[in-house]
Amino acid sequence: MEKGQHIATAFDRDLETIEALLARMGGLVEVAIMDAIRALETRDAELAAAVRQGDKAIDALEQQIDAEAARLIALRAPAAADLRTVLAAMKIAAALERCGDYAKNLAKRSTVLAALPAIEGGAGSIRRMGDAVRLQMKNVLDAFIRRDAVLAERVRQDDHDIDQMYNTLFREFLTYMMEDPRAISACMHLHFIAKNIERMGDHVTSIAEQVIYLVTGALPDDERPKADHTSQPPDAQPQGGIWQSTP
Numbered sequence: 001m002e003k004g005q006h007i008a009t010a011f012d013r014d015l016e017t018i019e020a021l022l023a024r025m026g027g028l029v030e031v032a033i034m035d036a037i038r039a040l041e042t043r044d045a046e047l048a049a050a051v052r053q054g055d056k057a058i059d060a061l062e063q064q065i066d067a068e069a070a071r072l073i074a075l076r077a078p079a080a081a082d083l084r085t086v087l088a089a090m091k092i093a094a095a096l097e098r099c100g101d102y103a104k105n106l107a108k109r110s111t112v113l114a115a116l117p118a119i120e121g122g123a124g125s126i127r128r129m130g131d132a133v134r135l136q137m138k139n140v141l142d143a144f145i146r147r148d149a150v151l152a153e154r155v156r157q158d159d160h161d162i163d164q165m166y167n168t169l170f171r172e173f174l175t176y177m178m179e180d181p182r183a184i185s186a187c188m189h190l191h192f193i194a195k196n197i198e199r200m201g202d203h204v205t206s207i208a209e210q211v212i213y214l215v216t217g218a219l220p221d222d223e224r225p226k227a228d229h230t231s232q233p234p235d236a237q238p239q240g241g242i243w244q245s246t247p
Helices: 003-042 045-076 080-113 122-146 149-179 181-216
Strands: 236-239 242-245
Touching: 003 045, 003 080, 003 122, 003 181, 045 080, 080 122, 080 181, 122 149, 122 181, 149 181
Parallel strands: none
Antiparallel strands: 236 242
16 A cells, blocks of 8 residues: 555544544534423423533533544644545534533523423424424534535525524514513523524534535635524614514
8 A cells, every 4th residue: 555545544534533523422412402402391400400411521522523633633734625624523513512502501591491480382482493403403414424515505594494483482482571571581591592592503504614615615605694683673672671663
């Protein structure tokens, strides 16, 4: 075997190790999201605590991926497309770690919500939004492993749907708070949970853009489709600490 072939084989083997770690990390994040939402629906404090504890394994995997990537760069000195692959893996790991943090925060709030009156339909709506993000996460990791820019672009475009789900939930929770002040605390926690899930969707979209860059050598040149306009509704004025639409 020639020296160049030997180096290439060693690089491929090291890269496979990193990709396997990424797949494991993504799987843990998907489970964390699912379990955190189930803890919210069932008011299961033990499951919520397990999600919070499990975030340590996600953090450890990110550190391991970074260490493996740094070692690969130092030993193999990859260039061009190979270097893009390693850098993309590191950025994907960072995005997954942030999603794990959001799942942990979701679990924390579900524990608080267990002591508050339930908001009819709230947990179910959160679950549907979380399921959509988990599917996007699975698709984008598949796109990375398969080097599928078309699938990555579809994930990127579908973030608009998650934003729309968030906007709908925002309006629903705002309506609850306006109609019943006793629901304000629970609705605020549910809103922050929905926002955390929406931010997970943003990180998944960032991963999709990294996959597109990896495959094509260029980031998408069009602005990411965004449908979250809840931070400052154009026809709203602050009243009593919450946003209300003007008559």
